[in-house]
Amino acid sequence: MARPTPLSGFPEWLPAGRVVEQHVLDTLRRTFELHGFAGIETRAVEPLDQLLRKGETSKEVYVLRRLQEEPDAADAGAGDRGGKGDKQLGLHFDLTVPFARYVLENAGHLAFPFKRHQIQKVWRGERPQDGRFREFVQADIDVVGAGELPYHFEVELPLVMAEALGELRSIGVPEVRILVNNRKVAEGFYRGLGLDDVEGVLRSIDKLDKIGPDKVAALLVAETGATPEQAAACLALAAISGSDASVAERVRALAAEHGVTSDLLEEGLGELSALIDAAAVRAPGVVVADLKIARGLDYYTGSVYETVLVGHEQLGSICSGGRYDTLASDGANTYPGVGLSIGVSRLVSRLLSAGLVRSTRSVPSAVVVAVTSEETRAASDAVAVALRSRGIPVEVAPSAAKFGKQIKFADRRGIPFVWFPAGIGADGEVVPHQVKDIRSGEQVAADPATWAPSEEDLWPRVVPAGE
Amino acid sequence: MARPTPLSGFPEWLPAGRVVEQHVLDTLRRTFELHGFAGIETRAVEPLDQLLRKGETSKEVYVLRRLQEEPDAADAGAGDRGGKGDKQLGLHFDLTVPFARYVLENAGHLAFPFKRHQIQKVWRGERPQDGRFREFVQADIDVVGAGELPYHFEVELPLVMAEALGELRSIGVPEVRILVNNRKVAEGFYRGLGLDDVEGVLRSIDKLDKIGPDKVAALLVAETGATPEQAAACLALAAISGSDASVAERVRALAAEHGVTSDLLEEGLGELSALIDAAAVRAPGVVVADLKIARGLDYYTGSVYETVLVGHEQLGSICSGGRYDTLASDGANTYPGVGLSIGVSRLVSRLLSAGLVRSTRSVPSAVVVAVTSEETRAASDAVAVALRSRGIPVEVAPSAAKFGKQIKFADRRGIPFVWFPAGIGADGEVVPHQVKDIRSGEQVAADPATWAPSEEDLWPRVVPAGE
Incomplete structure (x- = not known):
């Protein structure tokens, strides 16, 4: 056997690096459990049809086939069909889809609101880049309710993540900034302006960091039918950020300037302000309202979160999530949820490659x-x-x-x-x-x-x- | 979405069950680390050609295909070929093949002898049965040397497992019995008898528990060319078991009876006796020599181990392994090793289904x-x-x-x-x-x-x- 070489996109650490990763995982788990989140683990595979229900990411799914299986036996030629009725399976690409399925499957045995943490590998067949892997570890927390879920969980969950990431400061992890927005603010504002393609506007705004405001304005005009004035108003909203009560005031002033009145906007501003106020007490300096945070995924309905490592902003978000009114539904019942997911491999990979941390030795023995x-x-x-x-x-x-x-x-x-x-x-x-x-x-x-x-x-x- | 149902062979636990599994995993890891084993984790995938190098299990490999990939683009139609030169990938079916690859890939950065533990999921496309899953967790320890590896590690490793499993007694895990044999004893005896198809004899003896001595005798005659007398001698050897010095004496008496003299047999008996003697001191009553333990895999060259839960013998082995003179080789260097693997899912599944253990609550909160x-x-x-x-x-x-x-x-x-x-x-x-x-x-x-x-x-x- 010749000397093997690494597979791009499938990171592995030497023993000293694994000490770092294990410390990160242990610290996250401990913080999650101090807050009452029960640990669960789901299987790595889901039926392909379930994985494909969620847009965007699902196109990067890895499909499984048993080597032993006759290539011609199954219609698609790629299913895990050990017998009649076996479903085609794929590797999960996040921990939210499996969690939603787990909640539905076990609803009769769970006590709601159900708080769980889940730390597992996920797989995406994307083009590997710095901080973007094909196999990586995520650490998720979610709270899911049966029928309803009070808003205060949208305040609590990012604060748990702020605490968990804060616990890592002592090993050399840089400060984090959790950027928050609220879908109701965006939707209320856009609709108040007269723009009804809310999804389309969010998708364009989501590209701000990548392509800049001029191109986003052009996109808004071309793809959502916005006038240049409406596009400018959307960009002005996206430019607002801050960590005190002035944020809501500036949004209200901008709305007034454009003649926007919206109950939804007011509701969203109330929620956003409550989050900022609580965060100012419990995690001063960590949580910042940033009205450009759009998070393209269409299932978010309230707060949305992204997190950057200060000094490593170009790495992208290391902890994202939001509120979704329908995490899962089986027809009879609907389960709203709110959750965030830490990209552990992205974080650890940066800690190691940038030489920010080290372990005192590579073996356990003293x-x-x-x-x-x-x-x-x-x-x-x-x-x-x-x-x-x-x-x-x-x-x-x-x-x-x-x-x-x-x-x-x-x-x-x-x-x-x-x-x-x-x-x-x-x-x-x-x-x-x-x-x-x-x-x-x-x-x-x-x-x-x-x-x-x-x-x-x-x-x-x-x-x-x-x- | 209709209420989903479990996938056969892909076990998941409710939160209270996960508390049990997590406790088992934490206990194993702590014991491994108290003995100086460094934790590593390897990616879940390996190039398919590497997975297929090892017989038996490899036919049950799950092959990956990117959903996005053009079905006609790759010659086999099932590879992970994101670009030219991408290799076809499969999910690992054990932790030994990936560890061997990791050792070769990183040999220049590891200190030998290298002791590692590795706790991860593995996948096998087998027919699901009680205690036999398609996705399950293994907890492995191995020691690998560069060029050489002293025998005493063959004594140490099963004792580490005895201690790890012993630590679980307090939660209600039944007593375990680690059954040990030595390939040198079997090979020396068979060759001394005049049977040179050692692999064939081992494969037949491995079926003793399943098909009984009469059918094994018939198999030996039919498939390895043994005379009925030689077959009877092999079965007499397989019938010897015990946990004191009398084992070696009985083997020697049997060998003398059949006119067998063999340096390899003596070397094996010396090793087996050393293991039994050390175990009698450090883990009294746990380790038993059992000359019928064959372990079909052809790469074992010294000690072999299987472990049963007392009272649950029909579950099969929950911790198996052995010594292999060539765990890995890159031509220039050869890496001998010895290791054992605990089938964590098999163990935990039995603990839960047989109602042997419980957690005091299903959530962390006090x-x-x-x-x-x-x-x-x-x-x-x-x-x-x-x-x-x-x-x-x-x-x-x-x-x-x-x-x-x-x-x-x-x-x-x-x-x-x-x-x-x-x-x-x-x-x-x-x-x-x-x-x-x-x-x-x-x-x-x-x-x-x-x-x-x-x-x-x-x-x-x-x-x-x-x-």
């Missing part, structure tokens, strides 16, 4: 127990057992090489301590257990039943790269 | 903070923030319903405590913060800055179903 001779390996094993029984990660040296080589074994892996088991010295004297801190060279007598490394050295830690 | 009125929701949020800052999982009631209904909200989810925020009572008096244990009904004044639940109530716990 201690290597040296082996004096293969005949006394059991004595080294016994030391390891004693240390592990008190929660200290330990490995035993792979061979009874010279001690210098065993110390080098630890050093190469960043393991801070080497333990020399008690034994009989060259002159027949009893030599006690000793442990050496290979960073300082300090070596002291130690008892396997009581010795412990400092809390700081116990497990690998993730720290800002400069530390 | 406390629901009641909301007196929507106007004072911020006061309830503040209590939640104070409790969370001390590591207590808390959620705030979704609506300012009657307190009875809010208590019911907690009760339905198994949340033990409801917190009533301080406020002004009906008669204008100041009412202090109070917390109610809804199991006992006891309600006491409490301070958000200092109150905490007992350690036992802090997080959901997994316990034996009877408790």
Whole structure:
């Protein structure tokens, strides 16, 4: 087998990088659970017809076929048809579609409102780019109600994400800015202006960062039938941002200027203001109203969110989502929801490639127990057992090489301590257990039943790269 | 959308079941890391030609195709060919093939011997049965050396698994029995008997539990050219089991009876005895030599392992593996390894379906903070923030319903405590913060800055179903 090379779009980390990713995942999960979100995991596949119900992303679906299957047996030639009635399957491209299906499938066993977190891989057959992968990890939180879902969850969820991402500041993750908007504001304003193709306007506005205001204005005129004045008003709305009460005032002033009156606009401004006010108290400086946030997906109906890493804005959003009045519906019942999704692979990939963070070592072990001779390996094993029984990660040296080589074994892996088991010295004297801190060279007598490394050295830690 | 139904072979758990699975995964990971195994994760896909190099399982591979791709563009019509040179991809069916590829790809960045654990989903397009899934989680540990790997790792790895599975006893997981054999014993004995089709004999012996000794004897005669006497000798070897030094003695006696002398047999017996002796000290009663363990896969070259849940033997092995002299090779270098893989989904599925374990609640929250009125929701949020800052999982009631209904909200989810925020009572008096244990009904004044639940109530716990 020749030396294999990486597959573009399918990121993998070396052990030290995986320590970083695992720390991020553990931190997110802990924050989500402190807020009462139950963890679930769904299968990686969904019936293809379900995946194709959602526009945009679904065209990038990976379809599965069993290799064993007869190529001619199935009509489309690509289904997972183990028997009659088997459905054609594809890999999920997000965690929202599977969650909606899970809610419908298990509604009778769930207590609503149901708060769940879900941390899994998803797949999209897109062209790989910086921060855009074909296989990547998402970390989602959603709350879903049966029939109704109070607005306050639209305030709560971005604040949970602000807290989760804030917990990562100490390892060197840059500040984040959560940009929020409200569909009701946009829709109320556009309709008040006389523009009824709300979807079309949102799709054009969504391109602002990519193509700039002049081209967006041209698009609005060409594709939504807007007059140049209406297009200018839409762009003026999109230009408003801020993190205090003045945002609503500026929107109202702009509406008045264009003769727009709309109950929906007022409702949206009330919601947006409530979110900004709460965020100013609970996560000062993190949440910013930004009226250009459109999020092209047509199922959002209230708040929408995007999140940028300050100083890495060109990476795109690392945490997005919003409110949807119909996450799922089985005819009899409708389940509204609100949720956000962190692009963990995008975030971790940037942390590693930009050298923002590092792990203090690439292996879990805090201690290597040296082996004096293969005949006394059991004595080294016994030391390891004693240390592990008190929660200290330990490995035993792979061979009874010279001690210098065993110390080098630890050093190469960043393991801070080497333990020399008690034994009989060259002159027949009893030599006690000793442990050496290979960073300082300090070596002291130690008892396997009581010795412990400092809390700081116990497990690998993730720290800002400069530390 | 009609109510969806489960897909056979793709298991999913309700939130309470996921608490069990997560506890199992966390416990395994912690034990692996206490032993110094570094966690890695590989992508879910491998080039199809790599997956097909390994026999048996590979025929059940799921092949991927991008939906967007032109069906006629690629010669096979099913490849992931985003551009020229893209390889056809399939989902991995185990974690060994990807690990071997990872080792070759990253050999220059890894320190050998390299100990890794890997906990991920794998996919096999098999016919679903009890304990046999199309998508399932495996938890693997392997040690791989560069050029060489000392035998003692063949002793260490099953003992790590014994410890990991032993840690699960307290939640109600049955005792396990790790059955071990050594390929050198089997090969030495068969060749000494005059049977050179070692693979063929192993494949037949592997069917003992399924078809019984008479049919295996017939198979040996028909397919490996054995005489009835040779077949009987093979079956006599397979009938030997035990957990002390008598095993080797019985094998030697059987070999002498049939005039078998073999250095390879002696080497294998020496290794097997060393494993049994070490296990008797470090995991008494868990490891049993069982000479019928064949493990059909042809790449094992030394120890082989299978593990049964006592009382659930018909479930099949929940943890298997062995030693392979060539895990990977790039021509210049060869990487021998030894590893075991736990079938986590098989184990968890049985724990849940047999009602062996339960979680104390289905959500993380230990406390629901009641909301007196929507106007004072911020006061309830503040209590939640104070409790969370001390590591207590808390959620705030979704609506300012009657307190009875809010208590019911907690009760339905198994949340033990409801917190009533301080406020002004009906008669204008100041009412202090109070917390109610809804199991006992006891309600006491409490301070958000200092109150905490007992350690036992802090997080959901997994316990034996009877408790």
